[in-house]
Structures are given as C-alpha cells and as structure tokens.
Amino acid sequence: MAEEYTVSHTGSVLGDEYVTLETNQTSPARRDPIISFECPDKFEKLEYVGDRHPIRFEPRTMESATMADDDTSGALEEAERTVSLEANLQPIAGETEIADQTYPVVEAVNVTQGAEIAPEDLTVDYHTNEVVIPEADVAAGDDVKLYPILTKGTVKWGGKNALNQDQGTLYPWGFPVFRFHDMEQIRAGREITMQGRATWGHNEELELRLESEEQIVWEDADYPGAYVSEIEVDLSITL
Structure with a gap:
C-alpha cells in the first residue's frame, strides 16, 4: 500500500x-x-x-563583493556599501519588505568578520537589483557573500x-x-x-x-x- x-x-x-x-x-x-x-x-x-x-x-545562487573605501575617509558611504547583483531580485509572494517575507529575497554574510548580516537590515532595490549593506555590519576591505534567490x-x-x-x-x-x-x-x-x-x-x-x-x-x-x-x-x- x-x-x-x-x-x-x-x-x-x-x-x-x-x-x-x-x-x-x-x-x-x-x-x-x-x-x-x-x-x-x-x-x-x-x-x-x-x-x-x-x-x-527555494533556490539560491551566490555572489561576492569587497567593500572599498573609495574616498579613503575610513567610513563607508552608502554608495560604497551598495552591491549591484547579477541576479534578478523579485518580491517574495508579492511582499517587498524582507521582514514580512516567508523567506528573504537575499541573505548576506561578512566573510572577513565571520558574521551573518540580518536579512531584515538589508535594503533592496528591486528595480536595479542592488543591495545596501548596513554601515554597522561592514568595514573597508571586508569581503561579503550574498545569497540572492535564483x-x-x-x-x-x-x-x-x-x-x-x-x-x-x-x-x-x-x-x-x-x-x-x-x-x-x-x-x-x-x-x-x-x-x-x-x-x-x-x-x-x-x-x-x-x-x-x-x-x-x-x-x-x-x-x-x-x-x-x-x-x-x-x-x-x-x-
């Protein structure tokens, strides 16, 4: 049976x-x-x-980025913490806010610091496929991995x-x-x-x-x- x-x-x-x-x-x-x-x-x-x-x-792919301090000021401006992804981001079940999604559209890890970045702290632009990393989670020279949905x-x-x-x-x-x-x-x-x-x-x-x-x-x-x-x-x- x-x-x-x-x-x-x-x-x-x-x-x-x-x-x-x-x-x-x-x-x-x-x-x-x-x-x-x-x-x-x-x-x-x-x-x-x-x-x-x-x-x-829930398929995901992976992309990498290095945080560069272009103006050598020591502090990373928002543009320097913005990662342009090759992946096409889309709202999950029509929900644009990560905190309200059944699973996050993108996840991120600071590889250099060995620390997970809370998905709900990421800022996502669905039109440009860009993700802004919070200032508190990265420093100049840090390597970051992102895991966007496939x-x-x-x-x-x-x-x-x-x-x-x-x-x-x-x-x-x-x-x-x-x-x-x-x-x-x-x-x-x-x-x-x-x-x-x-x-x-x-x-x-x-x-x-x-x-x-x-x-x-x-x-x-x-x-x-x-x-x-x-x-x-x-x-x-x-x-």
Whole structure:
C-alpha cells in the first residue's frame, strides 16, 4: 500500500545516500540535474504525480563583493556599501519588505568578520537589483557573500533507469523558476505543482533538471545555515 511522504534535499525519508545534490552549468546554460531521488531498497517503489504532489522550492545562487573605501575617509558611504547583483531580485509572494517575507529575497554574510548580516537590515532595490549593506555590519576591505534567490531559467523533471540511462523528461515544457517565488508556497491552496508523472524502483532515479544563467548553490562553508537552497517534494511511497 502506498503512503504519502515528503522528501527533501536533506535526505529525509529516503536517506542521504539516495539523494544527490548537484549544480548546473551556466556558460553556456545547459539543462543539468540539480537533485535526484533514488528509490532505496527498503521501499518497493516511489511515485510522483505532478498535479497531486506539490513542490516547495527555494533556490539560491551566490555572489561576492569587497567593500572599498573609495574616498579613503575610513567610513563607508552608502554608495560604497551598495552591491549591484547579477541576479534578478523579485518580491517574495508579492511582499517587498524582507521582514514580512516567508523567506528573504537575499541573505548576506561578512566573510572577513565571520558574521551573518540580518536579512531584515538589508535594503533592496528591486528595480536595479542592488543591495545596501548596513554601515554597522561592514568595514573597508571586508569581503561579503550574498545569497540572492535564483530566478532565471526553467526546471523539468527527468528520469534515469537502473543502467543510468536518460529516460527523457516527464513534460516537454520547462517550468519557470521565478514562479516559485510568486506564491506563498507553504500556504494551503497556494501550493505549486508541475506537470508529469513517474514511477520508479530500485536503482532508478527521478531528477530535477535546471537550465539557467545562474548557478544553484546548495551548500557553502560561509553560509550560516546547513543548506543555501532548499526543496521539498511530496511522493507516494510503496513500502
């Protein structure tokens, strides 16, 4: 009998050895697997039904900057604490204020000082994709890492058989990544689903494939949490 479970990037339910995290090529952009779920021996089979199984996806990329004191005054002016990002920033579920977002549009760490910068203290300009770092959190010469949401590109589900051969994608059209940030993904009735259906058994995999100019980051030594990006997917599991 099949039961409903939520699997994730952490290896919950399936086990660490059955969840593989990868990154994508960006130049040129190529559709690459970024996470795969393999059916463990302890289960008979796994099933994903697109219109029934929601996905919660919070992908992030990473950019770096060095705080430069251009006028050598010793104090960093706002312009010197402003970082122009390559990423396209967008409000989360229509909410522009970071403090009110279900997850922050961008996170930041002062690598030099080894300190997290509170997301709600960052000032974001969604039109210019600029982020202003608070004066109290940086000094001249400090290296800063920023983790903005990944919004460019599309994702598709695809499969591999027990011989590691590509079985194609579940649906021909890619799902735009930015749409994950448009909705309150954790709110009932607002869940995001994708097209397609797959059933797979031992040594077979279902993988999410990303084609984007931005590179997804799952883990980084300077990030304050365990994972930079997160994903949860509901599946039917036959025990």
